[in-house]
Amino acid sequence: MVEFKIVEQAAIQRLGDASILEGRLIAPEPPESLAMIGDDRYLSVMCRRIFRAGLTHRLVDQRWPAFEIAFDDFSLERVAALEDTDLQRLSRDESLIRHRKKIFAVRDNAIAMQAIVDEFGSFGVWLAGWPEDEIVDLWLALRVRFTQLGGNSAPAFLRMCGKDTFLLTNWVVRALEKWGAYAGKTSSKGALQAVQDVFNRWESQSERDYCQISQILAFSID
Structure with a gap:
């Protein structure tokens, strides 16, 4: 080498x-900045990355304001409380991207993120504290804890957030x-x-x- x-x-x-x-x-972004970002923003970025997979980024980004409205600005508490009927309705909403598995993953990931918040105080604190010389372990942790973050989606999500990877x-x-x-x-x-x-x-x-x-x-x- x-x-x-x-x-x-x-x-x-x-x-x-x-x-x-x-x-x-x-x-x-420096760790202190990552720690200050709201949990709702992390959920939004995570879900945007998931919907970008397999689609042009521009298409997803153009529709993202509609996602923000549909999912109550990605409030963890409100998204985690969505019923199956709510998600089924959203999966038919033409203003969104009608991908049922990814729509349902939004709620799954809100619940998963809440578990981290309960343990560490915020998702940003958990993310900021992860050492970069063990960053692939963070990729693997994200893949295990969250839905639809396989392949390159976990590191791409981190890059979108500003976490060094x-x-x-x-x-x-x-x-x-x-x-x-x-x-x-x-x-x-x-x-x-x-x-x-x-x-x-x-x-x-x-x-x-x-x-x-x-x-x-x-x-x-x-």
Whole structure:
């Protein structure tokens, strides 16, 4: 596995200049900001990510104001109290995206989030306290606790929230192989831990955020 400075230099060469690379990198929210975000906003973002899966993001985003109205601004208490008949009605609502399983997942996830709030005080506190050098364990915890957060949906949700995480896009996976860091499937728990170890090492070398390391990886290959 090469040192990360070689990966970064390849990304700079592809983009043409170090300033161009820096201008395209994102920055995560600090833990104190994550802890202050309301539980309703986390539920909204989680559900938006779930509905985005398999659809164009623009379509989902255009309809999201209607979702906010339909689900009472994603109040955990009110959403968790919805009856099956309420959800069946919403799954037929033409102003929303009529996907029955995802509509019902909104209530399931409100209930799951309430359990975390009861234990930690808020979902944001729980999220903010999770160490980035164990971020794949957070992905797995989200997949277990919540509905419809399999595949890349858990890390994508974290990225949308501002939690520092890498993503395993096709570009990133290809770059990991190119630079001799990891090759093969990334779906098993053991594979994810091996990839986490790679990112931990590169984070130590570069002192960059995990989200930036995965971006640089994607920029480093043709």
